[in-house]
Each structure stands twice: as C-alpha cells, then as structure tokens.
Amino acid sequence: MTWKRWTATAMRMVAALTALGITVTAAGPVSAGADADDLAGSQRQRLDWHTCQQGSADQAGAELDQAGATCTELTVPLDYARPNGRTITLALSRLRATDTAHRLGVLLLNTGGPGAPGMSDVLPIRQWLGDVGARFDLIGLDPRFVGRSTPLDCGWPTGTWTRSAGPDRATFNQLTAFQRDLADRCARRHAELLPHVTTRNTARDMDLLRAVLGEQRLSYLGYSYGTYLGAVYTQMFPGRVDRVVLDSAVDPAEYGARVVREAGPANEVALRDWAEWAARRHDRYGLGSTGGQVLAMVDGILAAAARRPLQVGGYEVDRQSVPYLLLNRLGDDRDETQADLAETVKVLRQAVLSGSATPTASLADTLSFLFTGAESATGSVQAAILCGDVPVRRDPEHYWRDIRQHRSSEPRFGELTRLISPCAFWPQQPRERPTVVQNAVPALIVQSTGDTRTIYRHGQAMHRALTGSRLLTLRDARIHGVFGNYGNVCVDDAVVTYLADGKLPARDLDCVGHTSP
Numbered sequence: 001m002t003w004k005r006w007t008a009t010a011m012r013m014v015a016a017l018t019a020l021g022i023t024v025t026a027a028g029p030v031s032a033g034a035d036a037d038d039l040a041g042s043q044r045q046r047l048d049w050h051t052c053q054q055g056s057a058d059q060a061g062a063e064l065d066q067a068g069a070t071c072t073e074l075t076v077p078l079d080y081a082r083p084n085g086r087t088i089t090l091a092l093s094r095l096r097a098t099d100t101a102h103r104l105g106v107l108l109l110n111t112g113g114p115g116a117p118g119m120s121d122v123l124p125i126r127q128w129l130g131d132v133g134a135r136f137d138l139i140g141l142d143p144r145f146v147g148r149s150t151p152l153d154c155g156w157p158t159g160t161w162t163r164s165a166g167p168d169r170a171t172f173n174q175l176t177a178f179q180r181d182l183a184d185r186c187a188r189r190h191a192e193l194l195p196h197v198t199t200r201n202t203a204r205d206m207d208l209l210r211a212v213l214g215e216q217r218l219s220y221l222g223y224s225y226g227t228y229l230g231a232v233y234t235q236m237f238p239g240r241v242d243r244v245v246l247d248s249a250v251d252p253a254e255y256g257a258r259v260v261r262e263a264g265p266a267n268e269v270a271l272r273d274w275a276e277w278a279a280r281r282h283d284r285y286g287l288g289s290t291g292g293q294v295l296a297m298v299d300g301i302l303a304a305a306a307r308r309p310l311q312v313g314g315y316e317v318d319r320q321s322v323p324y325l326l327l328n329r330l331g332d333d334r335d336e337t338q339a340d341l342a343e344t345v346k347v348l349r350q351a352v353l354s355g356s357a358t359p360t361a362s363l364a365d366t367l368s369f370l371f372t373g374a375e376s377a378t379g380s381v382q383a384a385i386l387c388g389d390v391p392v393r394r395d396p397e398h399y400w401r402d403i404r405q406h407r408s409s410e411p412r413f414g415e416l417t418r419l420i421s422p423c424a425f426w427p428q429q430p431r432e433r434p435t436v437v438q439n440a441v442p443a444l445i446v447q448s449t450g451d452t453r454t455i456y457r458h459g460q461a462m463h464r465a466l467t468g469s470r471l472l473t474l475r476d477a478r479i480h481g482v483f484g485n486y487g488n489v490c491v492d493d494a495v496v497t498y499l500a501d502g503k504l505p506a507r508d509l510d511c512v513g514h515t516s517p
Helices: 003-017 059-066 119-135 169-190 199-212 225-236 264-279 291-307 322-327 335-354 361-371 376-389 396-406 456-465 489-501
Strands: 070-077 087-095 105-110 136-142 218-223 241-247 310-312 315-317 444-448 470-475 509-512
Touching: 059 119, 070 199, 087 119, 087 199, 105 119, 105 199, 105 225, 119 136, 119 489, 136 199, 169 376, 169 396, 199 218, 199 225, 199 376, 218 225, 225 241, 225 456, 241 489, 264 291, 264 335, 291 310, 291 322, 291 335, 310 335, 315 361, 322 335, 322 361, 335 361, 444 456, 444 489, 456 470, 470 489, 489 509
Parallel strands: 105 136, 105 218, 218 241, 241 444, 444 470, 470 509
Antiparallel strands: 070 087, 087 136, 310 315
C-alpha cells in the first residue's frame, strides 16, 4: 500500500472513530485468559508463509510481494475461556530483518481503527524507520474479524455509524433509530461472535503470535486505537514487552464508544484555523477573504443542508452528514489536507447555489463510505470492538441532554462527537470488565498538542497510567499520527533512536512545528 493510500485509510478510520467518547468506571484487573498449558497446542502450530497477492486485482498483496514480504494465517481460539473449542484465523504479513547480524526481534504494528486492516502497514513503516527498520521483523496484523482475517460483516447500509445528531430533537430521534437498526443487524447476523470481538482478545492473539514466532518478547508500534491495544497488552502481559511506542494516544480510562466526547472544542478551533488558511487563498477557492467570512459560508452550508439535502453526485448530503465531512479533514494541518477540505467545502457550496455539484475523487470516496454498504465490514467490526470492550449508557435521553448542554460552546461538532452510538442498543454487555491500565512498563508516548482526535490531555493521561513512560510532545502542530506520517525530524529521530537502542530519554521531550531539527 502506498504512503498516500495508507494515510487516507488511517485518517478515514480515525474520522469514523471521532464520533466516540466515554467515561469509564474503574474496575480491577481480570485474568489474562487461558493458561499456557491450555494453549500449548495453539502455540505449537507451524506458520505456512506464502506470497501475499490474492488474484490479479489484489494491488495491496502485489505491493507486499514486490517489497519482499510474505504472508500467513494464524489460528487462534474464538473464546480463550475455551481454548480447545472453535477457532478463527488471523491474516498477517512479515518483512523480515535484513540486518540479521544486529536483529532486534519482532516489531508488531497497529495503525488504529479499531477495525483497520494492518497487513500493508509494514511498507510505509519500514521506510519511516530507516536503517533500524532492517533490524526488525516487521509484522502487520489484520486483527480478529478485520480485513483478511475471519470476517464479521453485519450488512450495514454504511461503512460507519458516525452521524451528527443534527439541529433538533427530530434529527436526534432519526439518529437514534439509525443506531438501533445497526445494532439489530449485528445481533441478527453475528450474535455468537460478538462477545469475542474485544481488545483483550486481540491482546491475547498478539501474545499467542509471539509464542508461535518463538519470541520471548514483542516490540510494538501503535497509533490511535492501537495505543490502547498496546497499553492493554502491557497490562495483561507485562513481562513479554520489549520496546513500545504509542503515537497519538487514547486515555485508557476514557476509551470506549465515546472516546472523543470532549473533542468538539479542539475541532472548533481547528475549523477556525482552517478558515484563516482558506481566507489567505481566497483567489484560489473563493470561500471568503477573511476567516469570519469562510466560517459564515460553512454555517450557511449547514443551514441549507438542514432545509433540504444537498445533491452531490449521486448522493443526498443532509445536515447530519456535513459535520462528518468537515471533521474528516481537520486532523491534519498540512497544506494538502487543508486544500482537500477547501475543495470539499467548495463542492458543497456549489450544491447549495446550483442545486447539485460533482464531488472530487476524495469526496466521492468518503461519500461512498458514508452512504453505501461497500465497506459495511469496517463499521461493523469497529462497533463490535468498542461495544464489546466497554459498556455505555443505554438511555437516549442521556445523550440528548449532553448535546443540548454543549450546543452553544460546540455549535458545529458537539452534536457529532457526543452522539449516541450502536453500543446503546448492543445485544450483549461486555463479558469482561474494562482493562485498568496502571503499570511501569517502559514506553515512548508521542502526542501533538493540536490533535483533534485524541486530544493532548489523552497523551498526558496515558503517560500517567504508564508510570515508566516518557512523553514526547510535538508542539504547534495539529496532527493525529505523528511518527513518520508527519515528517517532523525531531520526532522521527527520537522514535528511531529509542527503537534502536531500547533506552528511553532521561526526561520528557518537546519538539516544535512541522520539520524541526
């Protein structure tokens, strides 16, 4: 997968997650699962490494093969409480270390979601790691029920459950019915699988993979949701961890189906920043010559979509969808992404003025994700993981009150970040209590101060939960997914140095701006 395609996939998954947020009640630790003796048979399995491409249309597999990667399938228990019962398969890729004289072991990757496939992640990350990448066996994993692993697809009419609650009670009621229907579809299709679609089980899968690979310890690089998965692994298997990098971290005490409940203000600020950027380019985009004019035009689009859906290509874009389209591109302050948002807003404005408009290729891809079932599996698995991990309030009135209380301070995004989710109607409560992360496993946590997805205080909270960690802060930047992706030399050098020598910095570190030395 090319870098640009990897970034688009990761950011779309992050945007889908951005309708989330929760307050989790602390709970004590629970068992890591089956005993080693129970898993002995699974641990002795031999992996059949083969080429990755599956058919002539499989471009991602072809790129893996071209890069010298190999692929395989790992068999794991569906239910670790019954390790000898039903099994499922996990698909994974491997780029083996080429500097075998200085090999550092296995580096397992997870770029977020939840529900994002990971097999192609080895390609950009090998590039980002430079010479140290050649010293690791890089492993890209499609977690349980994701991508090429045993599938779970609820047959949704959308790729994401993310929608704004809209401007009034009627639109909130429409959203509530929409979320109930999504949950019901999963209950009808996969009731027997849903209890096992959890982060704790994915952490168990990771440790089984470690054993099958014959490694004493795993190193780990996780982004976004992947930081929560990594933290859960350190809590469940603290003695099996080597080097850990958690980029754009989730507060483990607030992870769940409303994890970005408090991200509305950060996105309001980001939209104002973008409006100033667009105003400086009024000659190109024609959206307004001041930030205030650009914001007023955006608000006009929202008002028009509330009166009547906007015709964009073959899609009707209503008031509950426009905030998603805006927020989808606010997680990155680089010119390419700012321009993409400007082009999106330009199309929406044209639809208001002319009655219809033709979407850009980028916008058409997002609209397909939002309004068709082509990627139903993506949203289905994401919801199943979140709903299977942490319980949420099931009373719609709770969400309606929350939205109303914050409408004035978060006028465009509070109704999106504080929305009700399918988890409010999920057929089963989680089988295990949420993992309380509190340990001294060494880790490097990377966080930008302007992150609009997992806001900066989430990284600080992860730092406090992992008492042996160091926090690397990127200041004066708005980006979710910093290392390698953003091109900040200061951050990239610090991460690579840590992965190379395994020594955390003596203190927390700061980097500044886009490409600081």
